[in-house]
Amino acid sequence: MVTAAETYPASLLVADGKIVEIGAVASPAGAQEIDAAGCYLIPGGIDVHTHLDTPDFNARTADDYATGTVAAACGGTTTIIDFSRQERGRSLGEAIDTWHEKARGKSAIDYGFHIIVIDMYEGIEHDLRRLPELGVTSFKLFMAYRGLSMVDDRALLTALDAARECDALVMVHAENGDAADYLQKRLLSEGKRAPKYHAQSRPPRVEAEATARAIALAELVGAPLYVVHLTCREALDELRRARLRNADVLAETCTQYLYLTAADLDRPGFEGAKYVFTPPARSVEDQEALWAALNRGELVTVSSDHAPWNYGGEKQLGRDNFTLIPNGAPGIEERMTMVHGGVSAGRFDLNRFVDITATGPAKIFGLYPQKGCLAVGADADIVVWDPQASGVITQERLHHAVDYTLYEGCEFRGAPRHVFLRGKQIVQNGRYIGEAGYGRYVKRRGPRAQRRLMAALGPGRS
Ligand SMILES: [Zn+2]
Numbered sequence: 538m539v540t541a542a543e544t545y546p547a548s549l550l551v552a553d554g555k556i557v558e559i560g561a562v563a564s565p566a567g568a569q570e571i572d573a574a575g576c577y578l579i580p581g582g583i584d585v586h587t588h589l590d591t592p593d594f595n596a597r598t599a600d601d602y603a604t605g606t607v608a609a610a611c612g613g614t615t616t617i618i619d620f621s622r623q624e625r626g627r628s629l630g631e632a633i634d635t636w637h638e639k640a641r642g643k644s645a646i647d648y649g650f651h652i653i654v655i656d657m658y659e660g661i662e663h664d665l666r667r668l669p670e671l672g673v674t675s676f677k678l679f680m681a682y683r684g685l686s687m688v689d690d691r692a693l694l695t696a697l698d699a700a701r702e703c704d705a706l707v708m709v710h711a712e713n714g715d716a717a718d719y720l721q722k723r724l725l726s727e728g729k730r731a732p733k734y735h736a737q738s739r740p741p742r743v744e745a746e747a748t749a750r751a752i753a754l755a756e757l758v759g760a761p762l763y764v765v766h767l768t769c770r771e772a773l774d775e776l777r778r779a780r781l782r783n784a785d786v787l788a789e790t791c792t793q794y795l796y797l798t799a800a801d802l803d804r805p806g807f808e809g810a811k812y813v814f815t816p817p818a819r820s821v822e823d824q825e826a827l828w829a830a831l832n833r834g835e836l837v838t839v840s841s842d843h844a845p846w847n848y849g850g851e852k853q854l855g856r857d858n859f860t861l862i863p864n865g866a867p868g869i870e871e872r873m874t875m876v877h878g879g880v881s882a883g884r885f886d887l888n889r890f891v892d893i894t895a896t897g898p899a900k901i902f903g904l905y906p907q908k909g910c911l912a913v914g915a916d917a918d919i920v921v922w923d924p925q926a927s928g929v930i931t932q933e934r935l936h937h938a939v940d941y942t943l944y945e946g947c948e949f950r951g952a953p954r955h956v957f958l959r960g961k962q963i964v965q966n967g968r969y970i971g972e973a974g975y976g977r978y979v980k981r982r983g984p985r986a987q988r989r990l991m992a993a994l995g996p997g998r999s
Pocket residue numbers: 586588842844
């Protein structure tokens with residue numbers, strides 16, 4: 538059994554969807570036994586950054602709640618926190634209702650929602666403060682995508698202040714949208730239109746500047762901040778500087794930044810378009826810095842940022858202009874195995890792997906200890922992880938509905954064998970055996986309430 542803190546031999550008894558006993562457990566009469574010899578028991582993965590069934594480019598991301606959550610389950614993830622996006626001219630409540638509709642009766646795994654704030658309408662502060670009652674305790678804002686979802690500093694301050702008052706966490710996409718827009722237009726005017734220019738239009742400084750600014754704004758109002766998809770050394774430097782002055786800021790990275798580089802955008806033909814996501818993939822040196830920061834706890838989780846657009850579909854919109862290539866790539870199923878690559882490579886241990894993929898996200902996003910841990914009383918979200926399973930990642934083996942994987946041909950070691958969600962087996966020997974609609978909505982508590990709870994649980998459990 539592997540938790541974020543320790544590894545030890547044990548059996549585990551599950552009843553009514555909960556873990557009821559851990560240790561040298563005697564199997565009650567009539568109980569179903571699963572032999573996990575040679576494997577590890579780990580808490581089900583929690584992916585806090587996904588975009589299922591999200592409209593854009595006159596289409597929707599390739600995975601809806603049916604396909605996306607089956608892919609997640611097969612990859613060892615039992616809970617996602619998906620981004621519910623406000624539409625311009627619509628209220629936040631409508632966005633949450635819409636997302637409940639998308640998930641209801643379809644989801645294979647448990648799910649919560651963040652809200653993406655697009656439109657700062659009159660009275661939005663009031664609506665923001667009501668979201669925690671709905672179990673939505675995180676608000677995401679974009680500092681990038683000028684003219685689309687980008688908000689100004691004033692809007693960010695408004696959201697941060699509301700979050701501080703109602704006990705929620707603001708998440709930022711930290712890139713200077715004006716700078717990226719300016720550099721895009723300059724590159725286009727020079728006739729530079731290929732996918733590789735996506736990376737050149739959003740260099741590390743564009744991200745680092747916005748990271749520093751977002752942290753400063755959060756400090757001004759005394760609100761906690763979570764930086765999504767941090768990708769590079771320059772942004773890490775800003776994070777460290779902020780931590781030195783005790784700023785209340787956390788950051789994630791995503792799987793793709795640990796494995797891909799800007800060179801992938803320059804693959805032959807138009808193939809680079811598959812690797813267009815934002816911020817762009819960086820350098821090998823940045824990858825090394827991210828792995829090290831994960832090991833040291835400076836980065837708290839690895840999410841997938843699963844935002845799948847078909848290469849044979851929407852990605853083609855940008856064939857003659859990199860700025861029109863839909864940003865985003867799949868990774869909901871590959872995440873756990875790819876992060877486990879850090880264990881195989883000796884970059885961190887199994888406990889850190891569990892912390893990064895499950896325990897950390899549960900604590901940050903208000904789900905702990907119901908989820909993210911193997912403890913008596915917790916939901917029986919359990920993965921039987923086979924550290925010896927090995928092979929090559931290929932599109933044919935995956936369950937997502939998009940037409941490619943970023944990791945085609947990558948060798949892996951370590952994969953989920955069985956997956957249980959609230960005690961019910963949903964993956965058996967790598968095969969999905971669950972049912973659509975078994976996944977439930979999870980209400981989340983805010984960061985202050987979560988910290989209070991962990992303090993009450995005591996040091997052994999926090
Ligand atoms: Zn995203």
